[in-house]
Amino acid sequence: MLRVKDLTMRFGGLVAVDQVNLELKEQEIVSVIGPNGAGKTTIFNCISGFYKPSGGEISFRNAPIHNLPDYKISKLGMVRTFQHVRLFGNMTVIENLLVAQHRHVNTGLLAGLFATKDYRRREEEAMERATYWLEKLDLIKVANREAGNLSYGQQRRLEIARCMVTEPHALLLDEPAAGLNPRETRDLNELIMRLKLDYNVAILLIEHDMGLVMDISDRIYVVNQGRPLATGTPEEIRNNPEVIKAYLGEA
Amino acid sequence: MRSTLPSAAFAAVIMFILTFPLLGLKLEREGVTLTVNGADTDTWIMIGLGVAAVFFFQLFRPSIVSARQRVLGLYPSHGRFNFDDGFKQRFEKVALFALLGLALIWPFISDRGNIDLATLVLIYVMLGLGLNIVVGLAGLLDLGYVAFYAVGAYSYALLSQYWGVSFWVALPIGGLLAAFFGFLLGFPVLRLRGDYLAIVTLGFGEIIRELLNIHTDLTGGPNGIGGIPKPTLPAIQLEPEPALVALEFGRRAKEEGNLTFHEFFGLEYSSETKVMFLYLIALALVLLTLFVIRRLTKMPVGRAWEALREDEIASRSLGLNKTRIKLSAFTIGASFAGFAGCFFAARQGFISPESFTFIESAIILAIVVLGGMGSQIGVICAAIVMIVLPEMAREFAEYRMLIFGAMMVLMMIWRPEGLLPVKRSHIQIKTSQES
Numbered sequence: 196m197l198r199v200k201d202l203t204m205r206f207g208g209l210v211a212v213d214q215v216n217l218e219l220k221e222q223e224i225v226s227v228i229g230p231n232g233a234g235k236t237t238i239f240n241c242i243s244g245f246y247k248p249s250g251g252e253i254s255f256r257n258a259p260i261h262n263l264p265d266y267k268i269s270k271l272g273m274v275r276t277f278q279h280v281r282l283f284g285n286m287t288v289i290e291n292l293l294v295a296q297h298r299h300v301n302t303g304l305l306a307g308l309f310a311t312k313d314y315r316r317r318e319e320e321a322m323e324r325a326t327y328w329l330e331k332l333d334l335i336k337v338a339n340r341e342a343g344n345l346s347y348g349q350q351r352r353l354e355i356a357r358c359m360v361t362e363p364h365a366l367l368l369d370e371p372a373a374g375l376n377p378r379e380t381r382d383l384n385e386l387i388m389r390l391k392l393d394y395n396v397a398i399l400l401i402e403h404d405m406g407l408v409m410d411i412s413d414r415i416y417v418v419n420q421g422r423p424l425a426t427g428t429p430e431e432i433r434n435n436p437e438v439i440k441a442y443l444g445e446a
Numbered sequence: 447m448r449s450t451l452p453s454a455a456f457a458a459v460i461m462f463i464l465t466f467p468l469l470g471l472k473l474e475r476e477g478v479t480l481t482v483n484g485a486d487t488d489t490w491i492m493i494g495l496g497v498a499a500v501f502f503f504q505l506f507r508p509s510i511v512s513a514r515q516r517v518l519g520l521y522p523s524h525g526r527f528n529f530d531d532g533f534k535q536r537f538e539k540v541a542l543f544a545l546l547g548l549a550l551i552w553p554f555i556s557d558r559g560n561i562d563l564a565t566l567v568l569i570y571v572m573l574g575l576g577l578n579i580v581v582g583l584a585g586l587l588d589l590g591y592v593a594f595y596a597v598g599a600y601s602y603a604l605l606s607q608y609w610g611v612s613f614w615v616a617l618p619i620g621g622l623l624a625a626f627f628g629f630l631l632g633f634p635v636l637r638l639r640g641d642y643l644a645i646v647t648l649g650f651g652e653i654i655r656e657l658l659n660i661h662t663d664l665t666g667g668p669n670g671i672g673g674i675p676k677p678t679l680p681a682i683q684l685e686p687e688p689a690l691v692a693l694e695f696g697r698r699a700k701e702e703g704n705l706t707f708h709e710f711f712g713l714e715y716s717s718e719t720k721v722m723f724l725y726l727i728a729l730a731l732v733l734l735t736l737f738v739i740r741r742l743t744k745m746p747v748g749r750a751w752e753a754l755r756e757d758e759i760a761s762r763s764l765g766l767n768k769t770r771i772k773l774s775a776f777t778i779g780a781s782f783a784g785f786a787g788c789f790f791a792a793r794q795g796f797i798s799p800e801s802f803t804f805i806e807s808a809i810i811l812a813i814v815v816l817g818g819m820g821s822q823i824g825v826i827c828a829a830i831v832m833i834v835l836p837e838m839a840r841e842f843a844e845y846r847m848l849i850f851g852a853m854m855v856l857m858m859i860w861r862p863e864g865l866l867p868v869k870r871s872h873i874q875i876k877t878s879q880e881s
Contacts, residue, residue: 243763269765277763283756286749287870293746294753295764300746307745308738326875339872361764 196221196256196397197242197273197365203250204237211237213421214251219365219397224387226400226408228432229418230442235401236278238418239369242399243275244268256364270298274358275367278401280350284343288334288353291342292325295357299324321360328356332386348379352386359390365397366390372404380407387411405443409433417442454504461500465493538869542823549729553722561721565793567833568728569786574813574825575735576782581811582820582868583748584775585755587644589807590631590651594624594780596802598787600658603671603797612692613677617788624784625777627654632776636769639758651807658799670798675700676720677727677792681710695720724793731789735782736822742778744871751775752820816857818864827865 199217203210212234219225227235240246242253244265253261260268269275283291293300300321301307306314329335332352337345342353351371358366368387372380384407390396402408408415409429417424417432419441425432432438470493472483484490503510553561573595580588598620605611605619635646658665665671678692683705693707694700697715707723708715742748750771753761762768791797813832817824831853839849857865 245759245762265762266765266767269763274765275763277760281757281760281763283753283760285756285870286752287873289873289875290749290752290870294749294761294766297746297750298765302746302750304745304747307747308741322873322875329875335875338875339870341870357764 197399198254199238199242199251200253201251202238202241202248202253204234204241204246205249211421212241212248212418215416215418215421215423217399217416219399221397222391222395223413224391224398224400224411226402226412226415227418228402228405228408228415228442229424232420233418234421235418236369237421239275239367239399239401242268243273243367269361272362272364273367274361274363274365276354276358276369276371278369278373280347280354282342282350282353282357285341287339288329288342288345289325289338291353291357292328292360293321295360296321296324298361324360324362328359332356347374348376351375351379351383355386355390359394359396363396365399367399369401370403371400372402372407380404383407384410450505450507454501454507457504458497458501461497462493465496469493538823545823545826546733553725558718558721561718561725563834563837565721565725565728567830568725568732569790569793570810570813570829570833571732571826572728572735572786572789573783573810574817574829575732575739575822576779576786577810578779578814578817578820578822578825579739579742579751579782580775580779581814583743583755584751584772584779586635586772586775587640588647588776588779589644589804589811590647590649590654591779591783591810592802592804592807593631593651593654594628594783595787595790595806596654596658596799597624597627597780598784599791599797599801600665600671600787601784602788602791603674604665606675607671607673613675613788613792614680617785620788621781621784624787625781628776628778628780629773631780632773635776636772648804648807651802651804655799655802658802666798668798668800670796670800672796674791674795674797676795677724678704679707679723681705683710695723728789728793731785735785739782740822747771747774812854816854816864818867821864821866821868824864824866824868831865 197217197219199215202212202215202217204212215234215238217225217227217238227238229235237246241248241261244260244263244267248261251261252259255268255271255273258271260271263271283294286294300317301311301314303314326335326338329338332355334349334353334356337349342350345353351374355366355368355371371387372383375383387398387400388411391398400408400412412429414426415429415432416426417435417438424441425435425438427435433443469489470485472485473480474483475481549564552564556564573591576594577588577591580586580591601620601623602611602613602616605616606613611619631647631650635643638646659667661667662669676695678694681691681693683689683691691710692701692704693710694704695707697706699706706715707713707719713719743752750761750766751774753764753766754768754771758768761771790801794801809832813825813828816832817826817828835853836847836850839845
């Protein structure tokens with residue numbers, strides 16, 4: 196589904212990402228791990244179109260995307276979350292979810308001003324999708340609260356809900372467990388598995404919580420200083436001496 | 447009480463120093479020289495009372511404050527606006543309809559001067575609502591909004607001067623032209639935000655004004671354009687044969703083929719009908735603006751504006767096209783200034799670049815900020831305050847702008863979120879358990 200080939204990203208003289216290859220298949224959870232500053236988020240930014248890669252190719256569902264602007268990539272069905280939660284803080288929870296469905300609704304000015312049949316139908320559908328995901332993620336009680344006033348755990352869940360209402364094929368999660376307590380992390384673990392199984396979403400994950408990564412990942416990529424270090428199943432990674440040395444630490 | 451004595455005495459002295467030279471001394475002319483005379487006894491008594499009031503308030507301030515808190519403690523909701531959401535929404539609805547009712551009967555209960563003033567307020571309401579899209583909703587600070595107002599005004603003035611186009615035809619053209627200029631401004635500022643954006647829009651406003659100033663042969667330059675015809679009322683004539691005619695509101699029809707309003711309806715000529723008619727046009731335009739913008743805010747484009755204001759990166763990650771959204775905000779916002787400008791030109795009958803200086807942009811921006819960013823009813827209230835207050839303070843002559851400025855300072859200290867900050871609309875949700 197997603198294929199990254201020889202991805203390279205330079206900032207001036209600094210090579211942040213060097214010849215990284217990556218693959219994400221249908222219904223797969225793949226994690227990218229590595230020490231801080233290894234270039235994980237830079238990889239995400241390249242894939243989601245926020246950076247224009249200096250070299251390499253990225254293709255999504257058999258079409259090259261490395262030259263597309265960010266908003267077009269998300270329209271193709273690949274959306275992301277952010278390391279630091281980025282919600283529309285002064286808008287209500289439900290409005291956050293409605294904004295996200297921009298590509299599903301009728302954005303014509305005249306259609307909206309005269310509330311045509313098509314416009315109303317699509318607005319209703321957007322509302323239904325939003326309600327569905329609010330119930331799914333236990334946010335329905337706070338639907339009319341301003342997103343900025345939610346607890347941190349709720350904000351994290353809302354960010355995922357906001358991705359899911361766009362009905363994506365692939366989801367990029369940048370450290371979704373950061374700042375969550377152990378119980379919330381367990382719930383997140385379950386949620387990600389459900390997204391994969393019930394909604395047929397492929398998930399690319401950056402995470403430092405090794406418990407979470409080892410539990411749910413089908414495959415793991417390890418990067419260190421911008422270079423790919425190892426790749427394999429959780430079992431193989433756990434026992435890889437190089438990975439232990441660079442990242443996991445001697446047990 | 448002993449501890450507050452020095453500060454109370456100090457405050458009283460300051461009060462005296464401030465009031466004495468302003469009120470207690472009078473300059474009078476005797477022949478060619480000016481002499482300084484003391485004021486009359488009444489003024490002195492007032493100054494004395496004022497100083498005493500300040501002294502005693504400062505002296506007993508701790509006990510006054512604690513007494514007030516005790517009273518508020520007994521009735522927690524008293525003195526504060528602690529109503530529940532439902533009440534707030536009902537209150538807003540009632541207030542809106544009361545305001546609308548007053549606006550509708552205003553021309554029939556008021557005199558000529560006040561109708562004219564209300565028309566001016568309505569123009570600023572329209573401008574405020576338009577700028578509210580750009581600044582309040584999309585979060586793009588625009589200091590050159592007056593440029594679009596000028597484009598609207600000049601498009602009607604020039605169209606009528608060179609081609610004799612009537613007001614009703616020029617109105618949509620003025621709006622479209624202003625929208626086009628908004629679109630043009632949008633392009634260079636796509637990448638800018640905050641302070642940088644403000645500076646560029648400021649420059650844009652000045653460019654438009656200067657262009658109008660230097661193209662003397664086309665626009666008359668600083669001399670402006672005069673004799674702009676007032677709007678006419680279209681009517682259907684039955685005699686001698688059915689035809690569409692335009693009714694003028696002057697004593698005699700200026701243009702060939704037009705009739706006058708009082709002759710058509712067989713009324714006595716009154717100069718007030720013209721003012722009333724202008725007022726009603728302005729009111730209709732404002733109502734249309736209100737309706738359209740209210741709709742826009744609930745539409746995908748309105749939500750996208752707000753999302754872009756809240757977090758640009760997150761909006762992009764969700765498939766919102768930053769370029770299109772910013773341009774649409776500038777374009778649609780500018781078009782309302784175009785309508786307002788068109789009407790302004792028709793009402794004044796004379797326009798010059800002097801009417802479109804930076805201070806106008808500043809006043810419109812102040813209306814938006816004072817009203818509460820993004821809040822429509824706030825903009826309406828702020829426009830009333832900002833336009834009516836300087837008019838009422840006319841008797842203070844030179845202190846007028848001073849009072850005006852002080853009011854803005856105090857407002858921002860007490861209510862930094864504006865008079866009536868925007869309340870997020872509550873959306874009723876049908877859950878699957880209920881349905």
